[in-house]
Amino acid sequence: DAKTTQPTSMDCAEGRAANLPCNHSTISGNEYVYWYRQIHSQGPQYIIHGLKNNETNEMASLIITEDRKSSTLILPHATLRDTAVYYCIVRNNSGNTPLVFGKGTRLSVIA
Amino acid sequence: GAVVSQHPSRVICKSGTSVKIECRSLDFQATTMFWYRQFPKQSLMLMATSNEGSKATYEQGVEKDKFLINHASLTLSTLTVTSAHPEDSSFYICSARGQGTGNSPLHFGNGTRLTVT
Numbered sequence: 209d210a211k212t213t214q215p216t217s218m219d220c221a222e223g224r225a226a227n228l229p230c231n232h233s234t235i236s237g238n239e240y241v242y243w244y245r246q247i248h249s250q251g252p253q254y255i256i257h258g259l260k261n262n263e264t265n266e267m268a269s270l271i272i273t274e275d276r277k278s279s280t281l282i283l284p285h286a287t288l289r290d291t292a293v294y295y296c297i298v299r300n301n302s303g304n305t306p307l308v309f310g311k312g313t314r315l316s317v318i319a
Numbered sequence: 320g321a322v323v324s325q326h327p328s329r330v331i332c333k334s335g336t337s338v339k340i341e342c343r344s345l346d347f348q349a350t351t352m353f354w355y356r357q358f359p360k361q362s363l364m365l366m367a368t369s370n371e372g373s374k375a376t377y378e379q380g381v382e383k384d385k386f387l388i389n390h391a392s393l394t395l396s397t398l399t400v401t402s403a404h405p406e407d408s409s410f411y412i413c414s415a416r417g418q419g420t421g422n423s424p425l426h427f428g429n430g431t432r433l434t435v436t
Binding site for chain 1: 353
């Protein structure tokens with residue numbers, strides 16, 4: 209079972225920041241927070257991951273609360289191409305551990 | 320970055336026939352690959368874990384004799400749907416992780432849409 213809770217859907221105006229929340233209150237000490245997104249009829253695309261420090265890359269920023277029970281994915285300037293289902297997943301750092309997907313958040317970026 | 324390639328991207332087959340889907344890691348060696356399927360408007364569901372050189376591990380409810388997985392090399396895993404039926408129509412997706420630290424991300428293929436008529 210997925211160990212995360214996300215809103216079912218969100219809207220964001222084009223050009224604005226999209227902030228996608230995720231609750232993972234039962235996260236274990238060795239579990240990382242991963243974010244992926246899936247654009248219609250494509251495979252999931254890796255966005256970012258982190259353990260406890262905030263992370264930033266060319267796609268997004270990941271803010272993890274100090275208690276690690278929740279996190280927020282930030283797309284700083286959303287575009288129409290960012291419309292997708294965004295999945296927040298916790299996973300331990302064993303190489304053979306798969307990603308267990310929840311239902312994700314359907315983000316719609318509106319012009 | 321790491322690239323996972325799936326082939327074919329789309330296949331239509333008749334009921335009772337078998338279909339093979341290939342998953343390749345193009346620029347890294349993958350000791351472990353994972354197979355998922357996704358029905359319309361649903362999330363990805365893990366089917367099996369494929370380890371190079373050993374038998375795959377199947378999730379509960381997934382028939383190992385129906386969904387044959389072969390992971391004969393570090394860059395190729397195949398999923399064969401045997402005696403396909405219309406209810407097997409789905410979006411099949413593989414993923415793989417390169418060798419290295421355990422927290423390196425999994426990368427996904429672009430999926431194979433199977434339609435059984």
